[in-house]
Amino acid sequence: MTKLQVAVIGLGRLGRACAEALILDSELGLAGVVRHSGAPGTLPGRLQRFPVASHVRELADVKAALVCVPADAALGVARELLQARIAIVECACFEGKALEAHHAALDEAADHHHVAAVVGAGWDPGVLPLLRSAFEMLIPRGQTLFHRHPGLSLHHTAAAAHVRGVKGALAGEYSGENGSTQHYVYVELERGVELAQVQAAIAADPLFAGEVTQVFQVERLSDLEGEEGLGVVLDRRGSATNGPHESLLLESRFDHTTFSARIMLDAVRKLPRLRRGAHRYALGL
Template identity: 45%
Template sequence: MDPIRLGIVGFGKVGKACAETLLHSKDLSLAGIVRRSESLTLPLAEAFRKVPVVTHMAALPRAEGALLCVPAAQVAGAARDCLQHGIPVIESSVLHGEAFCAYRETIHRLALHHEVPAIVGAGWDPGGLSILRSLFALLVPQGGIEETHRIADSLHHIAMVRQVVGVKAALCTEHRTSSGRRQRYVYVELEPGVDGDRVAAAIRADPLFLGDDTVVFPVESVAALEQGRGLVLERRSAPGSVAHQRLLFEARFDEVWTTAWMMLAAARALPGLRPGAYTLLDLPVRDLWGTQADQAVRAWL
């Protein structure tokens, strides 16, 4: 079976992680990279020198899918554009709950109209973490789940802050206060002469930060602050349940690479999908392994 040829739209951290993984994959291959016209002349690492770089997915020959690795605010537009050209998409949107369901329905209608599949919310959260939440709920049907996001960088929020004029680099972290209120700490490295108060106001006004207690800190170097992401996921059985159960998952990880690997796992499921929009919960786990499915069964069952 020939490798699935994938194009990468956007070449930030997640895009680069996807590209690096594709170079060493046996069942997936890198068809090309889609960048903004003003970024076409920017140099690429030696490993990507022979990879086609274009301004639109339609310009990549024989591409069988698009990995959308653009900032959160641009995902919907990029998805529509690819679907209109008959190109299946895999994306890692940051939406949750009713907002995610409404977005998925919109993409579903577009995918049906253009007769191609789309996989939405295929990153870390929603995505891999959604699978873990669902599995915990299946194992403990009656109970509650608690999540503690330890101080660490927030991928989608970082991408948004970096688009604010005057921001050279950024790091966004989140944690819960003792009362349960979420706080976001935003560390920004500013260009010379930039007004920090203006930047802070622009960040707080963005929809991604509305409703959160956001504190903005200008710093000399963001690189010195960067760290991995942390999570504790716990589900306890409800009082009075037949059996008392407690499940605990604790992790520390790099969200960039976790997102990239989840998107590539989703891409392996593309060949068997009919037109429409899917989440990871809609896909058989076996399909996420692609050609490695039989090996996964032997290893994990």
């Protein structure tokens, strides 16, 4: 099977993550990397065997491009690629009206040059708003609580580890938007122990009493030790007056750049079947 040849535009953290992912992909190929003229002429590590250029026209057989440049340069770079009739995927981080204007400009350019583009193909904008919408669709009446805890550092906590049935525990804290302290506790449990009992015992401990504390069960604490990736908690709580109490909880720890690269590769696979113009990223695109 002939692989779709994809160029990576920019080689910062996101560009490198995309290039590394393309090397391992069974459907996509790395056509090369485009860097500014002042950058080194060779690529790092296993990327060395791939072409590096100062302009996409110097690369052969490029069918699509991943725009991995800073947000303030993304529109100009994307327009130039679309003018060259190269389909693109981008994930520039804007909010509100700035995001709407950015997407509208790319839709106009992609439609004018008869080529497809996928916009907002990252974590946020991208997958995170889709998850929030899904939670609110499934529980139409209620409240959505959302917290970020970037770079959350975990430490061992005796208060949680001494709870009956807990083999070990790690905790982390961060300040919420209103300045209050919020706790995240990850516990490894003995066989047969119910998480609800442990959650109640930890919430009653003086160390955590009166403060927001989320307790999550993990299979092995060793998998979390040393990790300091982005953390997200998305909590949807139903407010229906009758029927069962409904709630959805997403707790995640991950590397933002790695996730964004995976999302961009998912988007570029869908480009060949899309009509011209810009398309907002969606899981079922």
